[in-house]
Amino acid sequence: MAGTVLSNTHGGPVRITGDGQVDGNVNVNGYLSLGGALLWPDWDIDAQADKLVVNEGGVGPRLTILDGGNVGVGTTTPDTTLHVVGAFKLEDGSQGAGKVLTSDANGLAVWQPPTGGGGHWTANGNDIHNTNSGKVGIGTTTPGPPLHVYNTVQGSTVRVENSTSTGTINVRTPGCDMYYGVLGNKGYIMNASNTDLAIGTNGLTRMTVTSAGDVGLGTTTPGAELDIFSPDNLARIIMKNPASTNGANFRLNGLELSILNRDAGPLFFATSNLERMRITPSGDVGIGTTAPAHKLDVRGNMRLGNGSEFEQDIHFWSGNGSWQVGTNDAGNGALNNQFYIYDDAVGQYRLTVQRSTGYVGIGTTTPQSALAVNGKITAKEVEVTLAGFPDYVFEPDYDLMT
Incomplete structure (x- = not known):
C-alpha cells in the first residue's frame, strides 16, 4: 500500500487480514485491526495471541504489551505494570544531581x-x-x-569487614573513646580514654578494669592487680577440668587459703613438672611417694627447724596428753643444745641428751656423766669395764675400780 489509505466510511474500520507494508502515512479515524504484522522499513508491530510486540529491524523486541496490561521495555515477559530492563530517565523539569x-x-x-x-x-x-x-x-x-x-533469621545481623588485619568499630562520647574489633588478627576491646572499662550482666557491673590496669571482680574500685570481692565474704576461684577426676577448687575465703578437691581423685602438688606431695582421698599425705600408707608418709630425709626460736618439737597426741620430741638451741636457760623427750601430761623432761658431751640424762636435764639417772634403776646385770676388764657389781657397798 503506497500513499495515503483512508477508510471508505468516515469513522469506520480498516481491516488488514494479511501482512501489509506501508511506505507513506496511514490515517485511521476508527480502529485498525491486524491479523498479522504491520511493517515499516525499520520497524514492525506484531500482534500475537497474548501480546503486542514492537520490534526494531535487525535488533528485536523493544516494547511488549501483554494482554493483562503489563508493559515491558527491554523484556518480552514483564511481570509488573512497568518492567524496564536497562537504565531509564525520568524528567519533570525539576530534576538535578543529588536529588x-x-x-x-x-x-x-x-x-x-x-x-x-x-x-x-x-x-x-x-x-x-x-x-x-x-x-x-x-x-x-x-x-x-x-x-x-532487625533480623528474623539466625546468623550474623551486622557484618563489618576490612581487607587488612585490623578493623574496628569506634564508639565515642565526650568522655570516652571505645574500640571494638580486630587488631593484628586478634580480637580487640579497648578504652582509649583515661577511664575505666566495665563488663556487666543483668544490668550490673561484674568486672572492672581501671585505667591503671587493676582488675576487679565484684568491685568497681580494685586496689590490686586482681581484686575479688563477694558480698557474702566468700570470694571463690574455682579451677576444674571436666574431663578428669583430678580437678581441684582453689578458694580464697577471707584470710583463709584452702585448696579443695571435691572429686574422688587425689590432690597432688608438683614442681618442675614432677609430683612432690600427694593427698589421697582417704586423707593420707605422702611426700616423696605417690602411695602413702599413713597419715604422713615421708620417703627421704626430714628436717625440723623453727627459725630463730629455741625449740623445735614433734608432738605426739593421745587422749591423755601429748609427748614432745625435739631439740633446743643455746639461750633457753634450762636446756642448752639438747635433744629431749618431754611429757606434757606431767610437765617433765623424761630424757635429755647433751650435744656437747653426749651425756644422757633420765629424770634430769643436767647429766654430769655418760648416763645420769635421777631415780632407781632396775637391771638384771650392770657391766662396768676399765681398760677392757669387766667389774661386776653385786652388793650396794661395793667399791668400783678406779
Whole structure:
C-alpha cells in the first residue's frame, strides 16, 4: 500500500487480514485491526495471541504489551505494570544531581532536594541517610535508636569487614573513646580514654578494669592487680577440668587459703613438672611417694627447724596428753643444745641428751656423766669395764675400780 489509505466510511474500520507494508502515512479515524504484522522499513508491530510486540529491524523486541496490561521495555515477559530492563530517565523539569524521587499527595513522582520535606532518603555515594528524624531502620519501619537493625533469621545481623588485619568499630562520647574489633588478627576491646572499662550482666557491673590496669571482680574500685570481692565474704576461684577426676577448687575465703578437691581423685602438688606431695582421698599425705600408707608418709630425709626460736618439737597426741620430741638451741636457760623427750601430761623432761658431751640424762636435764639417772634403776646385770676388764657389781657397798 503506497500513499495515503483512508477508510471508505468516515469513522469506520480498516481491516488488514494479511501482512501489509506501508511506505507513506496511514490515517485511521476508527480502529485498525491486524491479523498479522504491520511493517515499516525499520520497524514492525506484531500482534500475537497474548501480546503486542514492537520490534526494531535487525535488533528485536523493544516494547511488549501483554494482554493483562503489563508493559515491558527491554523484556518480552514483564511481570509488573512497568518492567524496564536497562537504565531509564525520568524528567519533570525539576530534576538535578543529588536529588531524590518522591511522590506527592496525588501519587505523582517528583524530584526533591535531600533537605526537602517531601523525602526521607538520599543516596550520596554509598551512604544512606534519614534526613527527617535522624533514624535509620534496616529490617524495621520503626527504628528506635539512630541505627536499628532487625533480623528474623539466625546468623550474623551486622557484618563489618576490612581487607587488612585490623578493623574496628569506634564508639565515642565526650568522655570516652571505645574500640571494638580486630587488631593484628586478634580480637580487640579497648578504652582509649583515661577511664575505666566495665563488663556487666543483668544490668550490673561484674568486672572492672581501671585505667591503671587493676582488675576487679565484684568491685568497681580494685586496689590490686586482681581484686575479688563477694558480698557474702566468700570470694571463690574455682579451677576444674571436666574431663578428669583430678580437678581441684582453689578458694580464697577471707584470710583463709584452702585448696579443695571435691572429686574422688587425689590432690597432688608438683614442681618442675614432677609430683612432690600427694593427698589421697582417704586423707593420707605422702611426700616423696605417690602411695602413702599413713597419715604422713615421708620417703627421704626430714628436717625440723623453727627459725630463730629455741625449740623445735614433734608432738605426739593421745587422749591423755601429748609427748614432745625435739631439740633446743643455746639461750633457753634450762636446756642448752639438747635433744629431749618431754611429757606434757606431767610437765617433765623424761630424757635429755647433751650435744656437747653426749651425756644422757633420765629424770634430769643436767647429766654430769655418760648416763645420769635421777631415780632407781632396775637391771638384771650392770657391766662396768676399765681398760677392757669387766667389774661386776653385786652388793650396794661395793667399791668400783678406779
